[in-house]
Amino acid sequence: NFSPAEAKALAAREPNTADLGELLGRLQLAVPFENLGQHVHPAGEGVEEVPRSDPTLETQTSLRKIIFDQRGGFCWEINYAFIWLLRSLGYKVRVSNANVITPNGPMPGHLCMFVDGLGSASSDSKTALLVDPGFGDSPRALLPVTIGEETTDSLGDVYKIESNDESKYNQTPAHAARFDMVLTRSRKVGMASSPIVSLSGSDVPPPSSHRGAFEAQYLFSSVDDCALDCQEFKDGLAVVLSDRKENLFSQ
Numbered sequence: 001n002f003s004p005a006e007a008k009a010l011a012a013r014e015p016n017t018a019d020l021g022e023l024l025g026r027l028q029l030a031v032p033f034e035n036l037g038q039h040v041h042p043a044g045e046g047v048e049e050v051p052r053s054d055p056t057l058e059t060q061t062s063l064r065k066i067i068f069d070q071r072g073g074f075c076w077e078i079n080y081a082f083i084w085l086l087r088s089l090g091y092k093v094r095v096s097n098a099n100v101i102t103p104n105g106p107m108p109g110h111l112c113m114f115v116d117g118l119g120s121a122s123s124d125s126k127t128a129l130l131v132d133p134g135f136g137d138s139p140r141a142l143l144p145v146t147i148g149e150e151t152t153d154s155l156g157d158v159y160k161i162e163s164n165d166e167s168k169y170n171q172t173p174a175h176a177a178r179f180d181m182v183l184t185r186s187r188k189v190g191m192a193s194s195p196i197v198s199l200s201g202s203d204v205p206p207p208s209s210h211r212g213a214f215e216a217q218y219l220f221s222s223v224d225d226c227a228l229d230c231q232e233f234k235d236g237l238a239v240v241l242s243d244r245k246e247n248l249f250s251q
Contacts, residue, residue, distance in 0.1 A: 001030065015091045017118050020131070021142055025154070027082060027133050028140060032072035037065075038241065054241055057233055059084050075110050075134035076237055080228060082133055083113055092116040094128070096224035097232045099179065101216040105170035106179075109240040110135065111233060112220055114145060128222070130161070130183070135217070145181070145222050156188035158211070164219055171219070179219035187212040 002010065010019055041050035055074040056062070062077035063084060072078070079095075086093050094114045099106035112135070114128040130143040141153035143161065150160045162184055166176035188211055226232065240247065 001026070011089060015086075015089065015115075015118060017129070017142060019089075020086075020091065020115060020118065020129070023082075023085070024131060024133055024142065025140065027078075028138060031066055031078055031081075031133070033074070033078065033134070033136050033138070034072040035074055036071075037073075055237065057229060057237060059228065073134075074240065075132075075136070076233070078134035079111055079113060079132065082131070083228070086113075086115065091118075094225040095228065096220045096222070097178075097226055097230075097236065098218045098220040099175065100218045101169050101182070103170075104246075105172070106175050106219050107239065108232070108236040110218055110236065111226070112183075112218070114222070114224075115142075119144070130220075139183075139185075143183070147181075158186040158188075158214075160184050160186070160214055169216055169219070175219060179221050181222050182219050183217045184214040185217055186214045 010023075013019060035055075037053040037055060040052045043049040055077050057076060057080065059080045062073060062081045065071045065073060065077060066081050073081075083093050083095060092115065094116060096112050096114065097108075098110040098112050099108050100110050101107075112130055112132040115131055116128050118129060119127045128145040130139075130145050132138055139151075139153055139157075139159050140155055141151050141159065143151050143159050145161060147161060147163055150158050152158050162182050164171075164176060164179050164182050166173065169175075169182070
């Protein structure tokens with residue numbers, strides 16, 4: 001959290017990469033990725049039943065949940081709240097639809113954002129920065145949207161954006177036409193560092209002594225500027241809320 005003086009000083013400054021990185025880091029430490037609202041919590045030991053309350057695409061609902069209820073949320077909730085904050089502070093933010101890479105092909109149900117006009121230490125101000133605090137195992141760094149450039153986050157994992165190859169990821173021609181880039185990650189200690197392992201019910205592997213190979217995380221479009229209420233986002237949210245065995249969030 002920022003002190004009142006820190007918040008006032010930050011709001012008075014022009015958008016810059018240092019403040020953006022600070023905002024990202026503090027959000028990731030304070031707001032967990034969670035889907036507790038997607039499930040009914042039975043009553044017990046003097047505690048009333050907590051009914052299911054699904055995430056929505058309503059920004060004000062997400063802000064109320066995160067700020068006043070001090071909860072975490074899905075990618076939609078966390079990213080919508082962060083988009084609101086950044087735009088309120090004067091940052092130029094675009095939003096992209098994203099499909100998460102799975103063994104069965106790209107799956108809808110995610111979004112990421114780009115901050116324009118800032119660049120990075122290794123690029124000019126025309127280079128967009130990919131920012132994604134709402135991903136289930138999110139990048140802990142600002143990622144220049146530049147093909148082949150590697151960025152190391154605070155955990156030591158390395159991220160690299162590559163051109164989408166239509167022959168990979170079990171994607172369809174429609175995926176290849178919709179998404180021009182893919183975010184990849186090389187983990188410092190292999191999958192042992194990922195909370196997704198325990199979330200999926202898999203056995204946690206021992207830490208690796210060698211950095212892992214780059215693995216595809218999700219497809220996205222570098223030229224997207226989606227409205228927050230667009231149909232793709234409505235369809236994506238419906239996918240992650242669906243009650244089916246293949247959807248680990250509903251189990």
